[in-house]
Amino acid sequence: MTSPTASPGATPGPVGKGQATRRVLLATHNRKKLVELDRILRPLLPAVEVLGLDDVPAYDEPAETEATFAGNALLKARTAVAHTGLPAVADDSGLCVDALNGMPGVLSARWSGRPKDDARNNWLLLEQLADVPDERRGAAFVACVVLVVPGGSEHVVEGRVGGSIAHAPRADGGFGYDPLFVPEGVTRTFAELSPEEKDAVSHRGRALRELAPLLAANLPES
Template identity: 65%
Template sequence: MPEAVRLLVASRNAKKLKELRRVLEAAGVSGIDLVGLDEVPPFPEAPETAASFEGNALAKARDGAAATGLPCVADDSGLEVDALNAMPGVLSARWSGGHGDDAANTALVLAQLSDMPDERRGAAFVSACALVVPGGDESVVRGTWPGTIAREPRGDGGFGYDPVFVPEGESRSAAQLTPEEKDAASHRGRALAQLVPAIAALAGS
């Protein structure tokens, strides 16, 4: 039995590791051992200062591959709200000032849209995923999940802006979907699915 190929996921978010694991399993890819940042020696991580999701994802994946010698997949994702000129965008995680305060970020977006009629509440989740192989190929892909912003949070699944995002064709928020439903439709699921052939090639499967 050949040894599994270790693939670094440049994240400390256990949900992101599980999501990629589910995507690979659904695609029938085996021989890949996913490891998170908590499972490798610490290294300096560049700040996310690029103007695009793609730029941030590539920077993270390059850092991870260079520091560990492992192929590295990284994503940068966020919410683009039509009425806010596609903001918060790359600032999604720190829209309210602090980093990663989901409740404050969500409350600020709802406040900014408080007087917007339903037909002007369009939005999309966007994810750019990059795969960097040390001394080898780099690939970066984008997935988009269109929808609208609800008037109040609903559901307790997911994370980030999921409770106020209602995907196109759905009456439920992203936080009310099952993990499997979310994987099948989500921006990150759509982006990761495009990386599956390159990840499968690492394992020779």
């Protein structure tokens, strides 16, 4: 199935209405991320049932040892398919800060060590940028989202949004570095935006809108 024709920057319309319900596993336990992924995909794929890792029998999940977002996302999705037999979507995303030579990058979630802690990660990032002026606080959020279908079909898409790092957390919406990241063309942080406003401009929203027609074309009926 091909994606609907859209002008540049337009939001794709729903894909696959009228088809039998199909299932896809989002390979994450992060409830906030799962809600965000489901919120973006559901209007585009109303006939698809979205499951999370808490909805399937537990299995040994791989450590995110790859050096790239795509590598980690593929690792998670391939493992999910092998253990569940379901088509799987996985993402790996992170914040790439100019003044830190692109870090924390793939280490974003565990930047301040384990256990993973958003507040501690944000505090450490602000400490590292304490003396960095506004003109050098550029950054980009990157999301690599992959679809792996039983039988070997794999699809990789990437979404990116540029912006800057605020001098202090602003609001407590979203998750991760959302309280610190101000996207280009916006004066508020991701955490200050409504879910719908964030989805419209976010790295993950852009990647998932690109992935939607691939999901519609590759998910078998249950």
